[in-house]
Amino acid sequence: MSTVSGRQTPMVGGREALSTGNSVGNTAGNTVGNTVPAVRAWLRLLGSEAGLTFRRPRNAAMLGLLVVIPVLVGVALRVFGSPEESGPGRGTAILQQVTGNGLFLTFAALSILVQLLLPVVVAVVAGDSVAGEAGLGTLRYLLAVPAGRTRLLAVKYVNAVVFCLAAVTAVALSGLLTGLVLFPAGPITLLSGVTVPFAEGVLRIGVVVLYVTAGMAALAAVALALSTFTEVSIGAIASTVVVVIVAQVLGAIPQLAAIQPYLLTTWWSHFDGVLRAPVAVDEMADGLLVFGAYVVVFGSVAWARFTGKDITS
Structure with a gap:
């Protein structure tokens, strides 16, 4: 405060408060202003990556194959009957229903x-994500754009997850529509013997x-990590498939029961917990x-390899 002709007038304090307020407002505004374009750029990059993935004839053919197989299974069951009708001890409990x-x-x-088949499809897309770009020589041009290696790797992984969702959804929809056409539909009796409404079954x-x-x-995530170690996409794809097969073999050996809970393939079929009442939440949560x-470990491996080594030379 200063005194002019006996009156006190606000001076420095007011200007400092105003200056501080403007500084905070500008910082917040700049943060928001910088975040929104960054998110939009990330989404554009993801959209471009997804477009290339889904337009690739090889990937479209694999999705088509996934759609056809439930139809073939449904037709076979319609013509020849369920496993319990064609012979004892054949098939699974789900097929019998x-x-x-x-x-x-x-x-x-x-x-x-x-x-x-689903793991092979995923291995093809995720295993090709980095190695394919490196082999074609396009990866160095992607990294020339100010996108950053971490963001590019994240886009590659999210794109692979989107394809996973599309592949699994394609199988589910094909199976659902084929089942409704070829077989009766209504309240569903779960494997535990409890009957639930049709809507709950869906x-x-x-x-x-x-x-x-x-x-x-x-x-x-496993395929993506392997993809960062080579410029030959078939190497990453084949390595991922080998990992799956080896894990399934290990999971089939009773003497190795101690390591089976740590194998990725052990848990893929545990979705049948949904077909019980109550739902096997603990098992599915495990x-x-x-x-x-696996996502954290192999995602970290992929990040360390992709960001710490020159793979574009």
Whole structure:
């Protein structure tokens, strides 16, 4: 405060407060202003990556194959009957339920495809994500754009997860529609013997789709990590498939029961917990925990390799 002709007038304090307020406002405004364009740029990059992935004939053909297989399974069950009708001890409990309720065809198709074909499809897309770009020489041009390696790697992984979701959803929808056309539909009797309404059965299919997608997303992290170690995409793809096969072999050996809970493939089929009442939440949560651990570990490996080594030369 200063005195002029006996009156006190605000001087420095007011200007400092105004200056501080303007500074805070400008900082917040700049932060928001910088964040929004960055998010938009990230989404544009993701959209471009997804467009290239889904327009690639090879990937479209794989999605088409995934759609056809539930139809073939449904037709076979319609013509030849369920495993329990064609002979004792054949098939699984899920397959035995298909002819009684078409909703089970979705679960049956996923239980078959999650063993190998879905992992192969995911391995092709995720394994090619970095190695394919490096092999073609386009990766160095992507990194020339001020996108940053971390952001580019994140886009590559999210794009692979989106493809995982699309692949699993394609199987589920194909199985659902084929089942409704070929078999009776209505309230669904779960494996535990409890009957739930048709709408709840469809909702449980949605839960299964999300669970299987999480399992495939964990495999995508493995494939992405392997993809950063080579410029030959077929090497990353083949290595991922070998990892899946070795894990399945290890999971089939009773003497190795101690390590089986740590194998990714052990948990892929545990979506059948949705077909019980109450839902086997603890078992499925353990599976999600394993999936998350694989994403963190192999995502970290991919990040360390991609950001710390010159892979564009």
